Amino acid sequence: xxxxxxxxxxxxxxxxxxxxxxxxxxxxxxxxxxxxxxxxxxxxxxxxxxxxxxxxxxxxxxxxxxxxxxxxxxxxxxxxxxxxxxxxxxxxxxxxxxxxxxxxxxxxxxxxxxxxxxxxxxxxxxxxxxxxxxxxxxxxxxxxxxxxxxxxxxxxxxxxxxxxxxxxxxxxxxxxxxxxxxxxxxxxxxxxxxxxxxxxxxxxxxxxxxxxxxxxxxxxxxxxxx
Numbered sequence: 001x002x003x004x005x006x007x008x009x010x011x012x013x014x015x016x017x018x019x020x021x022x023x024x025x026x027x028x029x030x031x032x033x034x035x036x037x038x039x040x041x042x043x044x045x046x047x048x049x050x051x052x053x054x055x056x057x058x059x060x061x062x063x064x065x066x067x068x069x070x071x072x073x074x075x076x077x078x079x080x081x082x083x084x085x086x087x088x089x090x091x092x093x094x095x096x097x098x099x100x101x102x103x104x105x106x107x108x109x110x111x112x113x114x115x116x117x118x119x120x121x122x123x124x125x126x127x128x129x130x131x132x133x134x135x136x137x138x139x140x141x142x143x144x145x146x147x148x149x150x151x152x153x154x155x156x157x158x159x160x161x162x163x164x165x166x167x168x169x170x171x172x173x174x175x176x177x178x179x180x181x182x183x184x185x186x187x188x189x190x191x192x193x194x195x196x197x198x199x200x201x202x203x204x205x206x207x208x209x210x211x212x213x214x215x216x217x218x219x220x221x222x223x224x225x226x
Contacts, residue, residue: 048142
């Protein structure tokens with residue numbers, strides 16, 4: 001029942017126009033997502049940052065979404081500079097595993113990325129996603145502008161008001177201070193290690209679940225791989 005409600009809520013959120021969107025997002029609709037993004041200069045892309053558990057999982061999920069050119073795994077939300085994976089894994093740096101998303105605002109909007117974020121993980125579990133536990137796996141929606149902050153808060157308020165998850169959303173809404181890229185071996189991990197036990201048991205099921213929740217967001221070539 002909750003899953004069906006989630007589908008309905010995500011459709012409503014994706015279909016309606018919010019009041020707090022920047023100029024590039026004013027005319028973004030689900031229909032605009034049917035156009036496959038063309039190769040353009042990096043300057044034509046915007047960036048967004050989210051932490052929703054293991055970045056191996058999140059990277060693969062966002063790379064399946066229309067309008068997204070590239071996703072980079074890294075760390076954000078903490079106090080220390082140049083953190084390593086080992087340091088972040090202790091939970092003492094304050095950082096969370098985070099993805100940096102390069103997206104084409106003419107194809108997909110920041111609001112759509114926020115909707116994708118909340119459908120890609122469980123935002124009601126504090127410091128945990130599935131088998132992964134610790135503050136480095138907490139849920140954070142980062143913003144770079146006040147418009148982005150308002151968009152995130154609007155989506156959270158809607159999800160809570162409709163009791164979509166059956167629990168209150170505990171996602172942090174945090175201003176991005178600095179993003180630190182993760183080590184090279186973490187980048188495109190799922191693509192490079194498809195037979196890894198964690199990828200098989202955790203990452204791939206999360207990706208397939210996401211595709212079923214928001215099929216209209218998925219790139220055509222990703223659908224063909226289902």
